[in-house]
Amino acid sequence: MRVSRWGACAIWSSAYCVTADQYAAPHTLDELHTALANLGVNDVGKLPVPPQSHFQTNTAPSSRFCSTTCNLLSVIRNEIVSLPGSSTYTQQQSRYWSLQQLETLPACRVTPKNPVDVAISLLVAEYLGCPFAVKSGGHAAFAGASNIQGGVTIDLNDLRQVEVSLDSTVTKVGAGNRWLDVYSTLDPLGLSVVGGRVADIGVGGLILGGGVSFFSGRHGWALDGVTNYQIVLANGQITDISQESNPDLYFALRGGGNNFGIVTRFDLETFPQGPLWGGMTIHPLTTNASIYRAFENFASDASQDPDAALITAYAYVQGAYIFANDYEYAKPIANPPIFHEFTSITNITDSMRITTLSDLARELNASNPGGFRETYATATFKNNAELQLKILDIFVNQVETIADAAGILPALVMQPITLPIIRLFRKNGGNALGIAEEDGPLILMNLAVMWSDTADDERIIAAADRVIEQSHEIARKMNLDHRYIYQNYASLKQDVFAGYGGENQRRLIEISSKYDPDQVFQSLEPGYFKLRGANGGSPS
Numbered sequence: 001m002r003v004s005r006w007g008a009c010a011i012w013s014s015a016y017c018v019t020a021d022q023y024a025a026p027h028t029l030d031e032l033h034t035a036l037a038n039l040g041v042n043d044v045g046k047l048p049v050p051p052q053s054h055f056q057t058n059t060a061p062s063s064r065f066c067s068t069t070c071n072l073l074s075v076i077r078n079e080i081v082s083l084p085g086s087s088t089y090t091q092q093q094s095r096y097w098s099l100q101q102l103e104t105l106p107a108c109r110v111t112p113k114n115p116v117d118v119a120i121s122l123l124v125a126e127y128l129g130c131p132f133a134v135k136s137g138g139h140a141a142f143a144g145a146s147n148i149q150g151g152v153t154i155d156l157n158d159l160r161q162v163e164v165s166l167d168s169t170v171t172k173v174g175a176g177n178r179w180l181d182v183y184s185t186l187d188p189l190g191l192s193v194v195g196g197r198v199a200d201i202g203v204g205g206l207i208l209g210g211g212v213s214f215f216s217g218r219h220g221w222a223l224d225g226v227t228n229y230q231i232v233l234a235n236g237q238i239t240d241i242s243q244e245s246n247p248d249l250y251f252a253l254r255g256g257g258n259n260f261g262i263v264t265r266f267d268l269e270t271f272p273q274g275p276l277w278g279g280m281t282i283h284p285l286t287t288n289a290s291i292y293r294a295f296e297n298f299a300s301d302a303s304q305d306p307d308a309a310l311i312t313a314y315a316y317v318q319g320a321y322i323f324a325n326d327y328e329y330a331k332p333i334a335n336p337p338i339f340h341e342f343t344s345i346t347n348i349t350d351s352m353r354i355t356t357l358s359d360l361a362r363e364l365n366a367s368n369p370g371g372f373r374e375t376y377a378t379a380t381f382k383n384n385a386e387l388q389l390k391i392l393d394i395f396v397n398q399v400e401t402i403a404d405a406a407g408i409l410p411a412l413v414m415q416p417i418t419l420p421i422i423r424l425f426r427k428n429g430g431n432a433l434g435i436a437e438e439d440g441p442l443i444l445m446n447l448a449v450m451w452s453d454t455a456d457d458e459r460i461i462a463a464a465d466r467v468i469e470q471s472h473e474i475a476r477k478m479n480l481d482h483r484y485i486y487q488n489y490a491s492l493k494q495d496v497f498a499g500y501g502g503e504n505q506r507r508l509i510e511i512s513s514k515y516d517p518d519q520v521f522q523s524l525e526p527g528y529f530k531l532r533g534a535n536g537g538s539p540s
Contacts, residue, residue: 021517022235023233023234023235023237023514023515023516023517024234024235024517024518025055025123025126025127025234025235025236025518025520026053026123026126026127026235026236027053027055027056027518028052028053028056029049029050029051029052029053032044032049032053032123032124032127033045033047035123035235035236036076036120036123038236039116039119039120039123039236040116041076041120047072047075047076048071048072048075049072049127050068050128053127053128053129054127054128054129055127055518059129060129061129061130061131061523061524062129062130062131063107063130063131063149063150063151065128065129065130066106066107066108066125066128066130066131066150066151066152067107068128068130069107069108069124069125069128069130069152070083070107070108070152072124072128073108073110073120073121073124073152074108076120076124077117077120077121079113080110080111080112080113080117080121081108081109081110082108082109082110082111083108084105084107084108088109088111089108089109092109092111092155092157093105093109093147095138095157096135096138096146096147096370097137097138097139097140097141097200097368097370097374098140098141098142098370098372098373098374099371099372099373099374100141100142100143100373100374101138101140101141101142101143101144101145101146101147102147103143104143104144104147104148104149105149105150106133106147106148106149106150106151106152106153107130107150107151107152108152108153109152109153109155110152110153110154110155111155111156111157111158112154112155112156112158112159113158114159115159115230115232115238115264115265116238118154118156118159118232118238118262118264119232119236119237119238120236121152121154122154122232122234122236122262122520123236125152125524126234126518126520126524129524130151130152130524131148131150131151131152131524131525131526132148132151132152132153132154132524132525133145133146133147133148133151133152133153133154133525133527134146134153134154134156134204134258134262134525135147135153135154135155135156135157135202136156136175136176136202136203136204136205137178137200137201137202137203137204137205137206138202139198139200139201139202139205139206140205140528141374141375141376141491142374142375142376142491142492144492144526144527144528145527145528146205146527146528147527148526148527154262155176156174156175156176156204156262156264157176158176159174159175159176159177159264159265160174160176160177160181161173161174161177161265162174162177162181162182162185162186164185164186164189164191164270165270168189168191168270168272169269169270169271170227170267170268170269170270171185171186171191171193171267171268171270172265172266172267172268173193173203173265173266173267173268174203174264174265175202175203175204175263175264175265175266176202176203176204177202177203178199178200178201178202178203179195179196179197179198179199179200179201179202179203179206179361180199180200180358180361180362180365182195182203183195183199183356183357183358183361184358186270186273186357187356187357187358190272190273190274191270191271191272191273192215192270192271192272192273192357193222193225193268193269193270193271194211194213194215194216194219194220194221194222194224194225194268194269195207195211195213195222195268196211196213196222196361197212197213197214197311197326197328197360197361197364198361198364198365198368199358199361199362199364199365200365200368200370203266204263204266205488206222206488207222207223207226207266208223208253208255208256208257208258208263208487209223209255209257209486209487209488210222210223210255210433210486210487210488211223211488212415212444213309214276214278214309214328214330214357214360215273215309215330216309216421216424217302217305217306217307217308217309217418217420217421218306218307218330218420219269219271219424220421220424220425220427221421221424221425221431222268223253223254223255223431224254224424224425224427224428224431225268225269226253226254226266226267226268226269227242227267227268227269227428228240228241228242228266228267229241229242229250229253229263229265229266229267230263230264230265230266230267231253231260231261231262231263231264232261232262232264233260233261233515233516234261234515234516234517234518234520234521238264241253243428243429247429248511248514249511249515250428250429251429251430251431251432251507251511252432252507252508252511252512254428254431254432254433255431255432255433255487255500256432256508256511256531257487257496257528257529258521258525258527258528259508259512259516259521259522259530259531260511260512260515260516260521261515261516261521273330273357274331274332275332275354275355275356276328276329276330276331276332276354276355276356276357276360277328277329277331277332277333277334277335277336277352277353277354278309278326278327278328278329278352278353278355278360279326279327279350279351279352279353279355279360279363280324280325280326280350280351280363280364280367281323281324281325281327281342281343281347281349281350281351281352282322282323282324282347282348282349282350283322283323283324283325283345283346283347283348284322284323284346284348285314285320285321285322285323287323287345287346288314288323288389288392289385289389290345291312291323291325291342291345292312292385292388292389292392292414293341293385294341294342294345295310295312295385295388295414295416295443296383296384296385296388297341298310298338298339298341298342298416299383299416299418299441299442299443300383300441301338302338302416302418302419302420302421302441303418303419303420304338305336305337305338306418306420307329307330307331307336308327308328308329308330308336308338308339309326309327309328309329309330310325310326310327310328310342310415310416311325311326311413311414311415312325312413312414312415313325313326313411313412313413313414314392314395314411314412314413315409315410315411315412316399316403316408316409316410316411317409319403321396322348324367324411325342326364327339327342327343327352328360332354334352334354335352351363369450372407372409372450372451372452373450373451373452373453373454373456373457373460374448374449374450375448375449375460375461375464375491376446376447376448376489376490376491377446377447377464377465377467377468377489377490377491377494378444378445378446378447378468378485378486378489378490378491378494379445379447379468379471379472379475379485380417380442380443380444380445380482380483380484380485380486380499381442381443381445381471381475381480381481381482382439382441382442382443382475382479382480382481382482383416383440383441383442383443384443384478384480386478387443387474387475387478387480388414388443390474391412391445391467391471391474391475392412394466394467394470394471394474395410395412395447395467398463398464398466398467399463401459401463402449402451402456402459402460402463405451405452405453405456405459405460406451406452406453406456407450407451407452407453408449408450408451408452408456408460409449409450409451410447410448410449410450410464411446411447411448411449412445412447412467413445413446413447413448414443414444414445414446415443415444415446416441416442416443416444417435417440417441417442417443417444418440418441419437419440419441421440422435422436422437422439422440422441422442423437432500432504432507432508433484433500433504434483434484434499434500434501434503434504435484439482439484442482442484444486444489445471446486446489447464447467447468448489449463449464461491464491465491465493468491468494483498483499483501484499484500485498485499487529490529495533496529496533497529497530497531497532497533498533505531508531509531509532512531
């Protein structure tokens with residue numbers, strides 16, 4: 001439900017109403033003209049703008065307003081707008097990872113050159129009631145996550161700043177970067193940040209949803225390494241958000257996804273980092289018990305060596321099951337002791353080497369090809385090898401029901417959320433994820449499936465749903481289930497913010513009501529995960 005700035009006064013104190021009005025989107029033509037003029041738009045009175053906003057007419061957001069939105073943005077900033085049929089539109093559409101996203105066709109695409117362009121695009125879309133999406137790297141699986149049918153897609157691709165501070169402690173990273181852009185700049189300087197492990201994943205989505213990293217045992221997740229966010233709020237204000245300036249919104253941005261504004265730049269803690277040891281090993285399926293036992297021990301022993309990172313993946317590839325595991329170590333030391341239990345297990349091939357972060361990110365990128373239909377789903381459990389073996393059986397049983405699908409490649413990916421990582425969730429006032437030290441260590445499961453034929457969508461997604469449901473069921477019986485839902489791996493059906501716990505979900509909703517009193521980012525940006533879940537329910 002959209003909460004107007006006036007309706008909120010009946011619910012909240014008068015002090016809140018002042019704050020709400022401060023952050024409200026423009027409701028009148030005069031307010032829009034003032035906001036655009038403040039952003040440097042000339043001759044605002046001559047713009048072909050309807051005299052009333054959708055707020056005033058109490059009209060629900062609709063794609064039928066988006067042609068007018070695209071036309072108005074073309075008048076204001078023609079160089080950033082591309083329409084269907086243009087080469088720019090076609091090229092930008094091709095930059096999505098999943099076919100479901102690529103096949104989603106907006107009324108126009110807007111590619112801002114700077115935060116001012118972002119603010120102008122947002123103000124026009126919300127005044128007219130045109131739904132929009134925001135894209136950083138476009139690596140989400142499901143349709144509508146960062147693209148929108150018939151709406152306006154704001155593509156941050158051209159916000160590509162990577163600027164290291166003079167003292168090498170902070171790197172300012174534009175939201176349009178992909179992680180290889182960042183690492184290619186920092187590797188030659190002997191520096192790094194906490195970021196993604198796959199080269200082509202976008203900076204924005206990964207950080208706002210969490211951000212598991214090779215360095216998480218030492219520095220936390222990517223969201224824990226942000227010192228400042230440059231963000232465009234619903235009122236068009238371009239502002240910097242830090243723990244010192246706005247501790248409430250700073251908290252919310254650390255796990256709150258796209259629900260509070262459009263982040264245009266992340267200022268990231270930066271640290272010395274040289275070569276790493278790492279790579280991929282392929283193991284036969286007969287090693288499953290040994291691998292999951294080693295996983296359990298690794299997760300339990302992680303406090304002894306927080307420089308180690310682990311991914312195990314059980315995959316069905318061209319008719320055969322294999323383990324494809326990734327081991328990374330943040331120092332140039334081959335086969336450190338914490339990995340000995342893994343490296344003693346029989347393998348078919350391995351690519352372990354001492355190399356750069358950029359090189360490791362490229363290797364993982366090769367195992368995440370684009371151009372397929374994709375689905376993700378996730379679950380979190382207490383650390384236990386027996387549970388992993390039972391989930392593996394569930395996975396195999398469901399894969400057998402879809403193994404005949406064209407281009408099928410399902411993978412059951414497990415990663416530890418170790419105690420060193422969880423302790424770092426308390427940095428800078430704590431993040432919004434709702435994971436406490438007494439919860440850990442945990443297993444973060446990512447069910448990832450790619451395939452080729454649209455005709456198989458329904459049965460493949462249903463099989464993935466059954467894996468998640470049955471895994472939770474058996475985990476509950478073993479008293480090993482956990483509520484957390486990792487946003488960056490979640491399926492469209494999963495209620496991410498309920499997984500943060502009722503207290504954190506309520507806190508995020510309250511912060512959203514303060515900084516976005518018209519609920520622009522809940523109603524006009526419908527994609528990805530909203531604070532009240534898919535059904536708009538209240539937190540429990």
